[in-house]
């Protein structure tokens with residue numbers, strides 16, 4: 001399986017995402033934001049970082065990059081797409097996912113190991129988890145507050161499209177503790193925390209629970225690989 005990782009000007013975590021893909025047994029394909037060619041990849045990752053220096057709104061300018069035309073088409077055809085942090089912000093700006101991300105309610109950039117509950121284990125990126133499972137992966141952002149109007153929030157919850165919720169603490173004021181969501185089809189997933197930073201023991205979160213596994217983020221990447229194998 002070949003998984004494309006798109007680099008935008010100011011991307012930071014594209015190399016880590018490529019490494020996570022490799023550790024999950026797939027081939028990472030480096031894609032450039034200015035291209036219109038997805039090079040026939042089987043899935044896509046929009047990585048974290050500070051595209052365009054977070055100017056205007058995080059992810060807003062990157063969502064207008066040339067390659068996003070192809071990303072939107074491919075996502076609407078069912079290609080698995082994962083947006084991590086800045087990538088999640090791009091997916092909402094591109095209207096592939098609903099709601100938006102605003103400045104953390106406490107006004108500061110936050111960096112911590114974050115416990116999440118997996119609410120939906122049926123998406124392309126979470127099928128390797130159990131519903132209700134708690135995982136710990138790093139969180140680091142300035143604009144992580146998830147917002148949407150009440151009707152949208154009710155619909156997301158009613159349709160099981162809240163994929164992750166923050167546990168123990170709500171680190172940024174996200175409405176209904178939402179850390180990640182999916183589209184109706186379950187192929188597009190976005191979340192603020194960073195699974196690609198928790199794929200190898202000794203390099204991820206150092207909380208006691210996370211240390212026991214150290215690889216809570218790997219399941220995102222093995223989920224999409226496993227699903228592709230089953231469908232092949």
Ligand SMILES: NC(=O)CC[C@H](N)C(=O)O
Nearest residue numbers: 048049085086141142143
């Ligand atoms: N880690 C990230 O991708 C950060 C995203 C964005 N720059 C923010 O601070 O919210």
